[in-house]
Amino acid sequence: MSPVKPGTVxxxxxxxxxxxxxxxxxxxxxxxxNGKKQSRLKSLGLRVNALVNHSGKMNRKGDELAKRxxxxxxxxxxxxxxxxxxxxxVLWTSCGNLRVWFSQWEHTVISLVFGRxxxxxxxxxxxxxxxxxxxxxxxxxxxxLDETDGSLDNTKGKRGGRPPLVFYARDMSGGSxxxxxxxxxxxxVCGSNALGExxxxxxQLKTLAxxxxxxxxxxxxxxxxxxxxxxxxxxKRTLLPCAFRLNDKAGxxxxxxxxxxxxxxxxxxxxxxxxxLKRVIAKVDSGPGCMNVEMLAHMRIGGLHIVPGLxxxxxxxxxxxxxxxxxxxxxxxxxxxxxxxxxxxxxTIDVNDLPLLVFGGEDPETGIKLGTPSTSHFQRQTxxxxxxxxxxxx
Numbered sequence: 347m348s349p350v351k352p353g354t355v356x357x358x359x360x361x362x363x364x365x366x367x368x369x370x371x372x373x374x375x376x377x378x379x380n381g382k383k384q385s386r387l388k389s390l391g392l393r394v395n396a397l398v399n400h401s402g403k404m405n406r407k408g409d410e411l412a413k414r415x416x417x418x419x420x421x422x423x424x425x426x427x428x429x430x431x432x433x434x435x436v437l438w439t440s441c442g443n444l445r446v447w448f449s450q451w452e453h454t455v456i457s458l459v460f461g462r463x464x465x466x467x468x469x470x471x472x473x474x475x476x477x478x479x480x481x482x483x484x485x486x487x488x489x490x491l492d493e494t495d496g497s498l499d500n501t502k503g504k505r506g507g508r509p510p511l512v513f514y515a516r517d518m519s520g521g522s523x524x525x526x527x528x529x530x531x532x533x534x535v536c537g538s539n540a541l542g543e544x545x546x547x548x549x550q551l552k553t554l555a556x557x558x559x560x561x562x563x564x565x566x567x568x569x570x571x572x573x574x575x576x577x578x579x580x581x582k583r584t585l586l587p588c589a590f591r592l593n594d595k596a597g598x599x600x601x602x603x604x605x606x607x608x609x610x611x612x613x614x615x616x617x618x619x620x621x622x623l624k625r626v627i628a629k630v631d632s633g634p635g636c637m638n639v640e641m642l643a644h645m646r647i648g649g650l651h652i653v654p655g656l657x658x659x660x661x662x663x664x665x666x667x668x669x670x671x672x673x674x675x676x677x678x679x680x681x682x683x684x685x686x687x688x689x690x691x692x693x694t695i696d697v698n699d700l701p702l703l704v705f706g707g708e709d710p711e712t713g714i715k716l717g718t719p720s721t722s723h724f725q726r727q728t729x730x731x732x733x734x735x736x737x738x739x740x
Contacts, residue, residue: 357404363418370394370415371422387412435658447656447663452478454653459622460484480540481623486578489545489611489628490666491537493598494674496549496700498528500681526685526695532596534704535606536673537666543576547704548589548610551697552596561592570701579615579626586614588701600635607645607652620649629664632657677703680716687712 358366373393377384385393391409398404398411416423455461461480464470473479535548549571555561573585589610591602598606607628612618615626626649630636636654645652660667680703681695688695693711702709706717 366394366397366415367418369397370412371419374423387416390416438656438658439662443656444659444662447659451653451663454627454651455480458625458627458651460488460625460627484623485540486543487615487626488540489537489614489626490539490664491535491545491611491628491630492660492664492666492670493533493535493631493633494670495531496534496677496704497531498526498681498695498697498700499531500526500678500685526681528695530596530697532697532700533598534700535598535610536670538669539578540665543578544574545576545614546574546586546588546610547571548591548606549700550591550593550596550598550602550606553592553594555592563590563592564698566698567701570698570705570707572701572705572707576614579617598633598635600638600641603635604638604641604644607641607650612648612650615649618649620647625649625651628652629655629666631655631660631664676706676717680706683714683716684709684712687714 356363370390387409391412394412394415395406395408398406455478456463459481461478461484464473464477464479470479530552532552533550535550537545539545549567551563551567553561568590571588573587575583576586577583578586589606591605591609593599593602611626611628617624618626628650630652632654635641636652642652655663684699684703685695687709688711691712699709702716706715708715
């Protein structure tokens with residue numbers, strides 16, 4: 347037997363200490379996996395004390411035991427700030443809600459004659475993924491829209507992916523990086539159809555004019571925008587222009603969303619009608635204006651059926667949200683590069699540079715080339731304007 351260890355006898359035997367460690371670590375992992383709320387050291391101390399005091403032989407208070415357990419499992423945990431997460435997103439993204447939404451989406455596709463269910467014998471498994479077979483030409487009539495922030499502020503540096511690493515000397519100060527600071531946040535409405543064709547972006551900008559007659563729009567902004575190739579409801583591939591709107595907050599509401607559909611989405615389908623094989627479905631999020639009953643009824647009469655998604659679940663139910671990751675990352679990267687080059691020449695960035703960040707290209711002020719075809723979806727589409735074949739663009 348090993349010699350008796352020095353010091354006072356502890357309150358727990360070795361088996362009890364190991365059991366407390368396992369219970370403490372398991373509770374932390376389960377609480378983290380649940381994703382709603384994580385306990386701090388004070389609340390953990392109360393739970394640990396309640397556990398050991400349950401036998402009636404102890405009456406522990408304070409957080410000394412919790413600190414001891416935290417030290418014993420330090421090799422399996424890390425200390426950091428709480429992961430702030432939108433509670434609505436956690437509550438709405440449940441298995442039941444998603445199952446109901448996708449079941450209703452399947453019913454919508456079939457009832458509007460966009461497709462049919464597969465044969466139950468499994469002979470059509472090779473035709474389409476999922477449970478529905480789309481009729482010919484109907485995938486290009488299913489739009490998926492989403493809006494994103496076109497802020498020109500780059501001080502937070504959120505560009506997506508792992509940030510680059512630089513080296514600093516401990517005995518030196520400085521090492522700052524140029525960034526663009528702006529409180530102007532325009533809105534960009536983008537998307538694609540189910541066939542993969544990019545929708546021409548819709549730019550929602552800000553104006554201080556009190557009447558429509560006094561509104562002014564920059565010609566330089568329009569000149570930097572690029573047309574997008576697509577078929578949609580046309581008989582052949584067509585160059586489609588971008589759309590522009592102005593309001594006092596540069597945001598989307600029920601009025602602006604209605605104008606966006608009438609001015610940007612309906613022209614994509616000249617043959618639209620509320621009859622089978624001529625209808626158009628637009629999948630949107632549950633943002634402001636998407637539940638405007640008058641707009642939904644008016645669009646449905648003309649053949650455009652708007653399908654709002656579940657609140658706070660665009661990452662699960664909208665395919666366009668998956669495309670926005672590379673798109674936003676490329677825009678943020680373009681903003682970082684452009685800010686660095688502009689500040690070296692003592693020039694600033696304004697709203698007229700927004701199309702340059704979205705589409706890429708060469709900056710006339712500094713000569714730097716922004717955007718790469720491998721990460722910018724819109725640049726892949728607009729590359730056809732510079733002589734590339736249709737097969738390469740697809």
